[in-house]
Amino acid sequence: MPTFSNPVLAGSHPDPSICRVGEDFYLVTSSFAYYPGIPVLHSRDLVGWQPLGHVVDRPSQVPLTGLDVSDGLWAATIRHHGGTFYVVVALARGRQGSTTYLFTASDPAGPWSDPVVLEAEGIDPSLFFDDDGRCWFTACRDAAEPEVTGPGELWMRELDLESLALTGPTHALWYGAMRGAWVEAPHLYKRDGVYHLIGAEGGTERHHAVTAARADAVTGPYSTDPRSPLLTHRHRGAAEPIHNVGHVDLVDTPAGETWAVALGVRPLDGTHTLGREVFLVPVEWTADGPVFAPDTGRVRLSERLPAGTGAGAVAPVRPARDDFGGTALGPEWSSLRGPVGHLVSTGPGEGGLTIRLSPEPLTGTGTPAFVARRQQHLRMRARARVRFTATAPTQEAGLVVFQHAHHATLALTADASGVPHVVLTAHEAGSPTRLGAVAVTSDEVVLVVDSDESGYTFHVEDGTWTTLGSIERPFFSTERAGGFVGVHLGLYGIGGADAGEAHVHWFEYAPAR
Template sequence: MTQFENPVLPGSHPDPSVCRAGSDYYVVTSTFEYFPGLPVYHSRDLVHWRPLGHVLDRPSQLPLHGVRASGGLYAPTIRHHGGTFYVVCTLVDGKAQSGNFVVTATDPAGKWSEPHWLPEADGFDPSLFFDDTGRAWWTATREVPGGTPGRTEVWLREFDPERLELIGEEHVLWTGALHDAVWLEAPHLYKVDGRYVLLCAEGGTDFEHSVVVATADEVTGPYRGSPLNPVLTHRHLGRDHPIAATGHADLVSTPEGEWFAVLLATRPYGGYYYNLGRETFLVPVTWEAGGPVFSPGTGRVEARYDVPGLPAHPWPQAGPTDDFDAPVLGPEWMFLRTPDEAFFSLTERPGHLRLAVRPESITDLVTPSLVVRRQQHQDFHASCEVEFEAAGPSEWAGLVLLQNNDHHVRLLLGAGREVVLVRRAGGREELLATTRLPEGVVRLCFEATGQEIRALAAGATEDWRPLGEPFDGRMLSTQAAGGFTGVHIGLYATGPGGTWADFGSFTYRSLDG
């Protein structure tokens, strides 16, 4: 392989942060209202990434009960220093706990510590910087007191890595590159050739997103914005460009002195709609006059680059079908919010995922009987095999395409072997199609070709039959539904309770190309 393809982490992997420990690289990304939180990915060549697990995988670590859609975990930063890994992050709009926290581990695969909350740390998007002077620093973003909405400033305080607390005097470092620009955020500090480099996002996380930089001779400033700002953006390329909303970058260097950035960007399709959410891209970086040059020669995030000068290290890849024969769910699966009780089992019927039928619904801000994984391709096939005997007309089990509680599509089996296709947009529900299937195993499927999505259903030995007409998937995009997440595909059961649904398999595969 002489080139790699972007994104390196497809699907909803926003706000990436990266660090290196020896010859190993680790990335974490935001997960918002999903549990477990903050996936950790591992690479040895910056191109091939394998999931290690999650930073917050215990209910005691992550109180997400009642958190709104696109609330929860925002913009983590991962750093390695002195044999310890640190992740700092913000929990937004939590009901039991909110604000900034730090967790630590000696092994990024876990076990990570319980969160250490820092009530004295204002704002959001925290980051850590370990200086070669032996001191550590915390940076974050907050709205300017009394300022116009969206006007922010980056501030800094010293961080005690032993006691996990802020100490010393606070310093305001920067208020942004462009006059009246909003949402200066995602601040990361580095020291390059003896100077301090402050890298930030600016302009909001959608089409106007950008990367900006300022430098200083002392860590506390004063910081001067680069005359080249923004050092990376795609907003001047128009909404028809295949990659948009570039920003929220973090830098890493290889042992050989090559530099790269991980950053978020989107891939709109069917117009300016990006159902996959904000994804993680990898971009080469060089340095000129003390500042970073992103994607030298083009100044744009490209779909392909030459591979880094590192030994190629691909990882074994899982197949497209999960037969649920492992003792635990794979790392791709997540829940909505923090579960209070065990609503699924892989052991009660080996080779099946058993979901308890419970009253909780995906239309509410609760933890329903739902397991989901990310949509990662514009053209995809997602299907499941389910055995379910509804005890009454209000019990359903099957497949969902989920953007949030008010924007999703449900393909469910119910009483009388009825299969329904229901679209919920803006909180309003519409029955798109219905059919009946024979007794026994039922197969349910969504297939997407761009923004045209078809629902299909079949008995165990039948050919697929379409349900109704293809529907427009753009109602699942951020532009229609709001928020910060991409589409997730899930297995779901709901009803008064007391019964269960058995899923014998789930298949997700790309139909691209």
């Protein structure tokens, strides 16, 4: 039987949501404080996904300045109805939902509208279009009486499709299946006249689980599916290759099957660095409701292909080397909290990428001179050919391994005498530690980082090959660094006003065996 490999979206792609229009599937994931925000991807087979664009691609749409990397745009939902695509998302500040936005578009590739602010509290908003054309908004929030019901509740109001405003009474739907667990990630589906409310409980880490309730009317009352949790890996041992499974969204295929997209992580010795990824799971409907992974009860690294897809369906592979020859960065590149066109640019002349140094630090809450792409393979090599002439130790430009509060820089800089050096520095919660340095004979070098099961090793090519040092892999893990994002590999420049420019001839990313 033809199979595919999970995850179908590797690297940091948390909280997937999916919809289908005809033969086409569209998927969005969380983007947090990365910009542009809310990536939109397209597939014809659920396995190979191509980037289409982003919902938030104008800074006027949503302000991200001042936010921590793991705040920002959380858990969007995408739906289609009557020729219009809808995306709802919560903006988080201080790890709490602060504003709920609704975007619309006639083409999922964009442009997407300026957002409508909905009168909603909490996080993880979703939309459900019923058979009568009415639209229902659901989300999760703190429960009014947590000592009675448990800490969280899923709630609902109707969305008026003309005014794009919530209207009518608020309905408290469900408090979850597990006493003491905060219920979140609501999505509503209708099957054979029954409304199925799918949620997630146990947090997004080791105890993550998919739970469910059902009702005969859209507004309830909802009764807990006694089979809950319907999908979890929390009971599996350390040898299980996939953990933290949950936050699912379901979609029916043209062939009549149902599949779920779910988040999960691939830990090694109890820690993971790639972030929460998108896994594809078969679903079977029964009289009791949905059965996830009916043959095995678990998410697998190798799974059968969806019916009606070709045996050759694979995720697209982007070129290993980017010479930045276009007029804009490719869709795999992101900045923090806003556009960086005034700091980072591609263009005519010698080509490549120009980085104008900025005083904004990578640990700040503004927009630094920084662009990055997700790390998608545990074993990989990233290289960049960088030219930069520093005049002081406060000026630096180069390669960065970035994970929330932890990052490591491999930078061209100068010592106090103005002699060019390449310096390796580990940054932990704002505290830098120099791990290695070497004088170089040129202001143009190749900076290299290798990653494997043990850690990250940093090198410089300057006519000769020099290894500056290594950092253990758990340093960059979510378990140690905190937050909700995975490792990003980036290019950056830091310096005072008029500190000059760095030039990146090319950047190369390639998995290693």
